[in-house]
Amino acid sequence: MRAMKVAASRLPALAELQQSIALHASTGSAPLRALPNVTLMSAQAPTAPFRLMCEPTLSFVAQGRHRVVVGDKVLECAPGQYLVIPVDLPLEAGIVEASRRRPFLNFRLALRPERISALLLDAGTAPARPSALRGLHVSDAPPDLEDAMARLLRLLDAPSDLPVLSAAIEREILWRVLSGGQGELLRPIGLADSGTTRIGIAVRRIRQGYADKLRIDELAVSVGMSVPSFHRHFRAVTSMTPIQYQKNLRLHVARSRLMAGSEDVSTVGFDVGYDSLSQFSREYKRLFGRPPGQDGAYLRQMDQSARER
DSSP, rough: OOOOOGGGGSSSSHHHHHHHHHHHOOSSSSSSSETTTEEEESSSOOOOOOEEOOOEEEEEEEEEEEEEEEEEEEEEETTTEEEEEEEEEEEEEEEOOOOOOSSSEEEEEEOOOOHHHHHHHHHHOOOOOOOOOOOEEEEEEEEHHHHHHHHHHHHHGTTTTTHHHHHHHHHHHHHHHHTTTTTTHHGGOOOSSSHHHHHHHHHHHHTTTTSSOOHHHHHHHHTTOOOHHHHHHHHHHHSSSSHHHHHHHHHHHHHHHHHHSSSSSHHHHHTTTTHHHHHHHHHHHHHHHOOOHHHHHHHHHHHHHHHHH
C-alpha cells in the first residue's frame, strides 16, 4: 500500500516531484502518460541499455540516474538534472541507479513546435544566438523549473483544476527552459527558419525514405543549406552524421519488424535498404548485441513473458 501523501506545501519542489512521480507512475510497468504531453516513469532496478527512437522531449530526473548515448556522445542525468532532445533521434538509454528503496523517477514533457512558437511570439524576444553549436548536454534544473513541474503534477490530484491550469503551467515550464541553460536547444524548435528546424525537416525526410539511397547534396539543398553547413548543423543537433542517422534508423525499423515475427531476416534486411544480408547482420549485431534472427526471437520471448506476468 502506498504511503500517505505529505502535504505538498511542506515539501521542497524536488521532494514533491519525487513523491508525485512515485505515487502516479506504477513501478515496473510501462511509462504512464499522466497528461497529453507528460509521461512519468518509475523503475526499481537498473536496466540494460536499450535502443529506441525518441521524439523531441524534455527529460528530467527526479531520483536515480540514467545514461543516454547518442552517436558518440554519452550523457548521464542525476537527480535535479534535465536533457533536451530537439529532434527525433535514435538513441541508447539505460537506468544506471535505481532500487526498491530509491526507485528511478523520471518526468518527460513532449516538445511541440507550435507551443514554443506561440511562446516566442507572445514573449517578443529575439532568438538567442550562441557563439557555437553545443549540441546535446545535461543541465541542472533551476528551482523555478522544478517548482513549475511540481505544480503541474499537483494537478493530477485536483481533476477540476487540471483542464483549466495545465496548459498554462506547461507553458511556464517551456519558458523556464527557454530562459535557462538549454534555451539554445529549445528555442530553434519554434523558429521556422532555424538550423534546428531545418535539420528536423531533414530528419523527417530521412525517416520517410529510410530505405532509399541517401543523397546528402539533394537533402541539403531541399532544406536551404550548403552541404558543409548541413553536415555541421546535423551533427551538432543529432551527434551523428546523416549516414549514421539513416543506418541507425534502418536498424531500429528492422528490429521492430523482427520483433513482430512475421518476416524472415533476409526480407527485413532488404526491405530496410540493405543490398547485402551479411552487412545487415554484421551492423545489426554491432548495434544491438545479437544477430538479427536471434535478437528477434529474444524480443518476442521477452514480450511474451511480460504479457504473462
